[in-house]
Amino acid sequence: MRRRRRRPSVVVAVLAAVAVAFFVVPLIGLLQRAPWSELTDDLTDPVVRDALRLSLVCSVSATALAFAFGLPLAWVLARTDLPGRRLVRALVLLPMVLPPVVGGVALLLAFGRRGLVGQYLDDWFGITLPFTTWGAILAEAFVAMPFFVIVVEAGLRSLDSRYEEAAATLGAHRFTTFRRVVLPLIAPSVIAGAALTWARALGEFGATILFAGNLRGETQTMPLAIFVELQTNLGGAIALSLVLLAVSIVVLVSLRDRWFPA
Amino acid sequence: MVPGMSLDAAVALTLGSLALDVALEAAPGETVALLGPNGAGKTTMLRAIAGLLPVDSGCVALDGEVFDDPRSGTWIPPERRPVGYVFQDHALFPHLTAVENVAFGLRARGVRRREARGRAHEWLERVGAAAHAGARPGALSGGQAQRVALARALAPEPRVLLLDEPLAALDATSRIDTRRELRRHLGGHDGVRIVVTHDPVDAMTLGDRVVVIEAGRVVQAGPLGELRERPRSRYVADLVGVNLYRGAADGGLIRLLEHGELVAATEAAGDVFAIVPPRSVALYRREPEGTPRNVLSGTVEHLDVEGDRVRVIVAGPVPVTAEVTPAAVAELELTPGTSVWASIKATEITVYPA
Numbered sequence: 001m002r003r004r005r006r007r008p009s010v011v012v013a014v015l016a017a018v019a020v021a022f023f024v025v026p027l028i029g030l031l032q033r034a035p036w037s038e039l040t041d042d043l044t045d046p047v048v049r050d051a052l053r054l055s056l057v058c059s060v061s062a063t064a065l066a067f068a069f070g071l072p073l074a075w076v077l078a079r080t081d082l083p084g085r086r087l088v089r090a091l092v093l094l095p096m097v098l099p100p101v102v103g104g105v106a107l108l109l110a111f112g113r114r115g116l117v118g119q120y121l122d123d124w125f126g127i128t129l130p131f132t133t134w135g136a137i138l139a140e141a142f143v144a145m146p147f148f149v150i151v152v153e154a155g156l157r158s159l160d161s162r163y164e165e166a167a168a169t170l171g172a173h174r175f176t177t178f179r180r181v182v183l184p185l186i187a188p189s190v191i192a193g194a195a196l197t198w199a200r201a202l203g204e205f206g207a208t209i210l211f212a213g214n215l216r217g218e219t220q221t222m223p224l225a226i227f228v229e230l231q232t233n234l235g236g237a238i239a240l241s242l243v244l245l246a247v248s249i250v251v252l253v254s255l256r257d258r259w260f261p262a
Numbered sequence: 263m264v265p266g267m268s269l270d271a272a273v274a275l276t277l278g279s280l281a282l283d284v285a286l287e288a289a290p291g292e293t294v295a296l297l298g299p300n301g302a303g304k305t306t307m308l309r310a311i312a313g314l315l316p317v318d319s320g321c322v323a324l325d326g327e328v329f330d331d332p333r334s335g336t337w338i339p340p341e342r343r344p345v346g347y348v349f350q351d352h353a354l355f356p357h358l359t360a361v362e363n364v365a366f367g368l369r370a371r372g373v374r375r376r377e378a379r380g381r382a383h384e385w386l387e388r389v390g391a392a393a394h395a396g397a398r399p400g401a402l403s404g405g406q407a408q409r410v411a412l413a414r415a416l417a418p419e420p421r422v423l424l425l426d427e428p429l430a431a432l433d434a435t436s437r438i439d440t441r442r443e444l445r446r447h448l449g450g451h452d453g454v455r456i457v458v459t460h461d462p463v464d465a466m467t468l469g470d471r472v473v474v475i476e477a478g479r480v481v482q483a484g485p486l487g488e489l490r491e492r493p494r495s496r497y498v499a500d501l502v503g504v505n506l507y508r509g510a511a512d513g514g515l516i517r518l519l520e521h522g523e524l525v526a527a528t529e530a531a532g533d534v535f536a537i538v539p540p541r542s543v544a545l546y547r548r549e550p551e552g553t554p555r556n557v558l559s560g561t562v563e564h565l566d567v568e569g570d571r572v573r574v575i576v577a578g579p580v581p582v583t584a585e586v587t588p589a590a591v592a593e594l595e596l597t598p599g600t601s602v603w604a605s606i607k608a609t610e611i612t613v614y615p616a
Contacts, residue, residue, distance in 0.1 A: 173370075181355055
């Protein structure tokens with residue numbers, strides 16, 4: 001039986017068209033000003049190159065941090081019944097809705113040189129996080145890790161726990177079970193979570209500029225470089241914007257079946 | 263049974279609305295069939311033995327080695343119990359091939375990859391699934407998956423083998439073959455075997471001994487012949503297909519617990535069960551006169567055709583099931599709602615103490 005398609009009224013159709021235009025026109029603006037012929041030159045500009053390299057390092061490191069700490073956290077949230085789990089989940093998800101600038105201020109007050117934890121890191125270990133590449137990585141991880149945790153937790157929840165039980169009755173310890181049974185079975189969730197986390201980390205601006213500053217080659221990632229270049233080197237800013245746009249589209253397309261069904 | 267050389271599981275635990283309290287002993291080389299309706303606690307019992315659930319009180323021990331005892335705080339996790347578990351619906355790892363599934367337990371116990379694969383292949387051959395060694399579980403039929411699941415549970419050579427509804431997922435045709443094969447494989451395992459099923463035919467074919475569980479309690483245990491001759495609950499009576507009554511006997515007269523009375527040819531006293539085989543119940547459209555001592559009135563509730571016989575379920579003050587020929591059904595014009603008289607000869611009633 002053919003499904004009957006409803007026709008929208010004229011008013012609704014016009015409003016919807018305005019909404020679409022609102023999303024599409026800026027993209028056209030970006031693309032039509034793109035200096036296609038000089039793109040190679042713009043992308044090899046030292047400032048742009050430094051920003052590209054640093055963004056790659058920071059976003060991959062932030063994703064690695066999210067994997068290393070987020071995976072155990074997702075497991076605890078999905079598979080245990082520790083008290084306070086709901087509160088923990090709410091706290092973990094907070095950075096997703098918190099303005100990144102506020103996150104940057106909070107990071108500074110916690111890990112800054114005179115911060116709650118930062119002063120001891122500085123005094124005892126001589127570790128300084130703010131205004132370093134590690135600071136940029138931390139800022140990106142703070143903002144992006146929740147994506148990894150919620151996606152992986154959802155994957156774990158939908159995994160039939162009988163596979164873990166079967167592995168246990170076959171003599172596999174919990175870590176072996178996790179490595180050989182759970183991880184392969186939730187791999188799609190882990191990959192999707194990592195991709196979302198990486199994309200979010202790559203675009204991070206507010207927390208990074210507050211906590212890590214804007215030092216070329218040290219903390220000036222692509223979004224920060226775009227902000228600076230916009231005033232002096234429009235071509236470079238557009239080139240970097242195009243790189244980020246391309247990355248976004250690739251992530252969107254590769255995850256569309258799983259997270260953005262048509 | 264040699265003391266200390268067997269599985270000794272006294273399991274008491276509460277899980278949702280189920281309050282399980284079952285003591286089970288099983289010797290090596292013996293297959294115990296846990297039979298009971300859905301929700302009786304059969305699977306929960308297996309899970310407690312395997313260590314997938316802790317007991318609230320009681321004790322699970324094998325050959326004197328304690329696995330779980332809350333009083334002494336002893337707890338051996340499932341991965342350290344020598345227990346093989348065949349899950350209902352098999353729970354084969356979907357990302358591994360059949361042979362990798364079977365090798366999993368050996369690998370987890372430290373057997374080297376090459377040797378584990380070799381032994382896994384041997385197990386697959388033994389259960390007749392060698393042709394599917396390279397297939398993923400998604401590509402296996404129910405019967406094939408069942409064989410692989412059995413090989414996977416047997417490969418680490420457990421001392422206790424637990425099977426949860428091993429035949430429930432199969433269609434009627436493969437069920438008969440698989441049941442026969444399963445019986446052979448169980449015979450080849452020299453440890454304790456426990457099979458959970460809700461199907462009396464499975465219990466009969468696979469079990470040396472049947473333990474019937476209802477609502478978390480053992481209602482009857484013993485060889486199947488004993489269950490057939492001396493059912494002690496409505497569930498068991500329905501399984502073996504006899505009419506079961508309970509009452510107080512005074513000589514040949516039995517006053518039934520619910521309503522009415524029966525007259526038996528044998529004398530008894532006190533709380534008794536009485537069974538009547540449906541084949542010995544005669545049906546009439548008019549009240550019969552003459553010899554029969556027991557005449558029950560009622561209406562036909564429904565008719566079940568079973569092979570060349572028809573089971574007629576009669577509702578009334580004393581409910582009774584009769585088994586008659588299709589010719590008799592036609593002659594008596596029996597349909598649901600028909601009022602009938604059922605007669606039982608006193609000599610056809612077996613009475614035994616409750």
